[in-house]
Amino acid sequence: MSALAQAAVDTPPQDLAQWYLRQILLAPVYQAAKVTDLDPLPKLSQRLGCELWLKREDQQPVHSFKLRGAFNCIQSLSDAQRQAGVVAASAGNHAQGVALSAARLGIRAVIVMPATTPEIKVDAVRRHGGEVVLHGDSFDVAYQHAKFLAADEGFTLIPPFDDPAVIAGQGTIGQELLQQQRQLDAVFVPVGGGGLIAGVAAYIKALDPSIEVIGVEPEDAACLKAALEAGHPVDLEKVGLFADGVAVKRIGEAPFAVAQQCVDRVVTVTSDEICAAVKDIFEDTRAIAEPAGALALAGLKRYRQGREDSQKLAAILSGANVNFHSLRYVSERCELGEGREAVLAVTIPEQKGSFLRFCQLLGQRAITEFNYRLADGDSANIFVGLRVSGAQELAAISSLLNEHGYAHQDLSQDETAKLHVRYMVGGKPPKAINEKLYHVTFPEHPGALLQFLTRLGQRWNISLFHYRNHGAAYGRVLMGLECPQGLEHDLSQFLAALPLECREVTTSPSYQYFLK
Structure with missing residues (x-):
């Protein structure tokens, strides 16, 4: 354990925020990172009835906040450690942050990445000066190999989140936030391993405890929520992989110690809500966030549901290293995430003109999708996508279908329907x-x-x-x-x-x- 890590452990819980405040103020991250913009979101602000800002960490040289923590951690190494070099395991943003930070400081950096890592991410690490070692089919295998290299060759292992120097580096985002917009009611922060929210929460609570710090996690990867409920970090049995930048099974020990003292609450969101937030960010800023990058805004929107009070809120766009081809999935799911599209299974008579009569019943409502295959018997099941304004209109459509004798079921929350069935051909077995x-x-x-x-x-x-x-x-x-x-x-x-x-x-x- 480093001297800094030991100092964090020895600090009483009630003094952690002030201890990290000092570390954040002394963090020399701007030798590699830059001060990012805090952009207003006028369209979404009008829709939600409050004032919203987005902290643009996609503007960093590696398009992610990870550069801050990586640089602060590496620059704190001794001369002997710098000469020996550093190693990290990552398939994403941490890898690029470590590679660029080491290059700026003239230090050798070895990055262990799973052999399954897309070539675009491997090339990005190499461009920033990192030596890539492809090993294993998963992050866990790659991480074990990185630990082996650290022990075998004397490298210093640079952790992605569970380290006080990393936390302090990420906390400089909180410093910039309060300098750019002093009057805030709440700040929404994405949570993976916890380094980002720990740094931001410590800084904000040390200076203005009245500002709420709210963590946001995917429903299927909520490791901070689980830890807070248990009173200590716990391992999730499995995590969802859509927002892969925050797909972490266990919150870090050092971040959790801060979160217990400084985080006010945790909000969880679905993959569809994240997709909708990606769209919202694009419409207001023309930036394309990765799923984990849009997570905080998705949580902000969930938090605002049913609220009519005027608030001043900020969310952190944590990264934009998105695989271009994955945007197809995001585009398909964002309307469902907003509640602006519904998918239904409807039973109609198996006879000529049935589809026409069904469409006439719906009137001017837009049909986004219609899947049907001829079947034996007197009736057929059709898969229908409809553009709706929200839950109230969907309920009205359901009542209309019942009134005219159309048996139906709402499949808008059925993952099998949304991910697979709507794209399949064929029918039932003979x-x-x-x-x-x-x-x-x-x-x-x-x-x-x-x-x-x-x-x-x-x-x-x-x-x-x-x-x-x-x-x-x-x-x-x-x-x-x-x-x-x-x-x-x-x-x-x-x-x-x-x-x-x-x-x-x-x-x-x-x-x-x-x-x-």
Whole structure:
């Protein structure tokens, strides 16, 4: 443990904010980082009935706030440590922050990245002067190799968040915020490992405790929320990967010590709400945030739901290192996140003119999608997307359909429908089969789909399969497997043994309507 880390541990909890205030004021981050803008968001401010600002950390040389903490940590090293060099494990923004910081200080930097890391991120690290070592298929494997290199070759391991020097570097954002806009009611901060919110919260609470500091996490990666409820850091069983910049299973020990004292509350949001926030940022600033970068604004919007008081609020746009191809997914989901699109399963008569009569019933409402396949029998299930103004209009549509005898179900919150079924062709099997349906997630790289099928083997018959490349770090598959009666336990054990995330979704309403 470094002397600085020991000093943080030895500081009484009630004095942590003041201790970090001093570290933040002394942090020389501007040798590499820059003061970023605090931009007003006029369109969204008008919509939410308050005054909003966005702290633009996408303007940093590495398009992420991570540069601040990395530089502050590396510049604090001794001469001997600098001469030996540094090592870090990262597949994203921390890697670029360490590489550029080391280059500015003339220090050798080795960055261990999973072999599945997209080439665009590998090239970015190399451009900033980092030596890239590709190792393993996941961050955990890469991190263990980085620790091995540190021990074997004498490198200093630069942590992404769990370090007082890193926290102090990130805390300079709080310093700039209060200099740029003194009158704030609350500041919204994205949370991954906790380094950013710890630094910002410590600075703000040391100077103006009346300003609320609110952490924002994805619903499926809420490690700070879990730690606050438990009273200590805990490991999440698994985390969602959409906002990969904050996909952390356990909050850092040093950040948690600060968060317990200085963070007022935590808000969680869905992936669709994050997509909607990406769109809001673009419409007001023309900046394109990565999902983790838009997280804080998504939380701000969730916080403002149902509130009519005039407030002055700021959110941190933490990064913009987004894979361009993933924007397709963001675009598709943002309207759902705003509650401005609904997807429904509707049963209509299997006869000529049924679709026309259904559209006539909806009147001038915009239909965004209509999926249908001829089926046997007297009725058919259709998949319909509708443009709506919100929950009230959706309820009115539901009442209208009931009034005219159209059986239907709202699938707007059904992940299977939104991610897979709306893009699939075909229909129901010609005969009843004992089929189990699964969501499978695996690291995305060339040959990944073939590797997945090879691991699956030939014991189980694939009865349904849908894969779509979203330009993300992980591939997503919807898969049906034919399971003979009595072998359900064997199938579950077989899938549990695979090194993949596999979740059964046989009860999905969209599957029952369209595919079973």
